[in-house]
Amino acid sequence: MTTIKDVAKQANVSVATVSRVLNQKGYVSKESEEAVKKAIKILNYQPNAVARSLYHKTSGIIGLFVPDISNPFFPELARAVEDAATAEGFTVVLCNTDNKQDKEQKYIQVLQQKYADGLIIVTGTESVEHILSTHIPVVALDRYISEDIPTVVSSNKQGAIDATEHLVEQGCTFIAHLRGPIGVTSADERYEGFKQVIEKHSIAHVVIDSGFEIGQSEMATRKLLEMYPSIDGIFASSDVTAAGAMRAAYKCHKSIPTDIKVIGFDGISLGEMLTPALSTVQQPIYDMGERATKLLMTMIEKKELQSYRHEFKTKLTIRETSVGGE
Amino acid sequence: MTTIKDVAKQANVSVATVSRVLNQKGYVSKESEEAVKKAIKILNYQPNAVARSLYHKTSGIIGLFVPDISNPFFPELARAVEDAATAEGFTVVLCNTDNKQDKEQKYIQVLQQKYADGLIIVTGTESVEHILSTHIPVVALDRYISEDIPTVVSSNKQGAIDATEHLVEQGCTFIAHLRGPIGVTSADERYEGFKQVIEKHSIAHVVIDSGFEIGQSEMATRKLLEMYPSIDGIFASSDVTAAGAMRAAYKCHKSIPTDIKVIGFDGISLGEMLTPALSTVQQPIYDMGERATKLLMTMIEKKELQSYRHEFKTKLTIRETSVGGE
Incomplete structure (x- = not known):
């Protein structure tokens, strides 16, 4: 050499x-x-990149914290982050945190030892002091962590308003909301949007906590459909939980969209793989991941950020689960 | 500090x-x-990890090459690799190659500069010389690259035999095979298994190349169902292409499993999210990722490998798309 x-x-x-x-x-x-x-x-x-790291105390490495890359929302974000980082000569280390603080801390320690230049965090443990105390540049993606951390999100509340208005327009008279985890800002904002439309139109409704997981949402939806057989619309807080609702409807011999109309939130590719194809509120996932990475680059270069909050517009995407069927 | x-x-x-x-x-x-x-x-x-890297010319970093992390097969492998690597104190750099040789080469160059200790490759460009010439330990996962590279795969041919026999047992008399890309060993072996059973039972059949992508498989299946309306069984070379077949059946007003029985291959979580839930040939994806990582660790420690080919048994997993419905 x-x-x-x-x-x-x-x-x-x-x-x-x-x-x-x-x-x-x-x-x-x-x-x-x-x-x-x-x-x-x-x-x-x-x-030699290693020798340069030692001299400059930078490494060209950024850490990407996700709860679990095998949850289908995160790979699309990870792809965007990796593309944008590679374009700038950076390398992305993948860290699955399972939303556990001890795992986050372990990764942070390892990344600090390698002089990692920054972190993109798509996760939410309750405490953030251990992250802020590192003095490594951090960007929060998809959920708000703290006002000290630049954040890239989508317009969750407006998206939820659009989804619920759409179900009302399609003639739904009893709408269930499968809400995401309480305390996760994106889930809370979607719930707020749902409530606003329901109150405006005085529509019969029911809300159930179904997390962001399919098993939980399938069970929750079955329970709801047994208790309230007249439910004719479901707004799920994520595409994955919408898939669970579709499975529950199938088990209860309800046809989608004839008997029940369903809409999800996220716009991941899963929605197009379902039969019928899932109507959803599309977040610009790729653009969000790209923006988060570019913000992090700006911080690494020690340049001033123009804004700490970056909110992307969502887009109502009507496919097959919410229209027609009569 | x-x-x-x-x-x-x-x-x-x-x-x-x-x-x-x-x-x-x-x-x-x-x-x-x-x-x-x-x-x-x-x-x-x-x-200081960086100083130690410079001294030992090792970094505790391994590269994970996947075509595209947003294709739902790869996140589950990535999760297993990352878990196993972290348990051994290693860090995983995510590399999306899009199966392009120039992207692979760029990543290899960057990783060599960082003294990466090894690579796990879940991708297949035609030439491998550029990988072997690095002298970095490499393990191939999910597909065979070369006999010089330790390989972790599943029993693709036997899995395909099991899937096809299952469709025959369920009474299918005209079976379509949506085959994966020609030249990709896993896809070729699944085709071989299908052919063996079809010939044994002299069953009417048709084979179409549908890649590993959903759009392509939906289109291919629609074409088949229009040309051969008596098709009553489909063996898809992946769960993603099976999802495409299900969408095509829906568009052609064919009911699953009543009119057509469908079975996929892979056993990714997508299959359980579909309605009806997808029958499939389950690869032990997590175990395969873990084994590949452990093999790589053995090579990094310059210990002898006992075997260069590690084949995992698949498991026929019957859900809702292939049974009942009459």
């Missing part, structure tokens, strides 16, 4: 000069700089 | 002694070693 010494010899300068050029620190004459650059090109020299 | 000097002072030894203990190289007396370990504990000293 070509070393810095080979470059110095080829350029006819000292090793210290090559180092100054590579690290863009200290005075180097125009001629020497050109000679070094030419030598690097001729020898196809690749500066 | 605590430095190696603080540790030396606390332990009343030289910095060189602390370094020898940390790097487990050179002679250190029993007493000095204990004193250093005690000092590290008291001061909560965290050895």
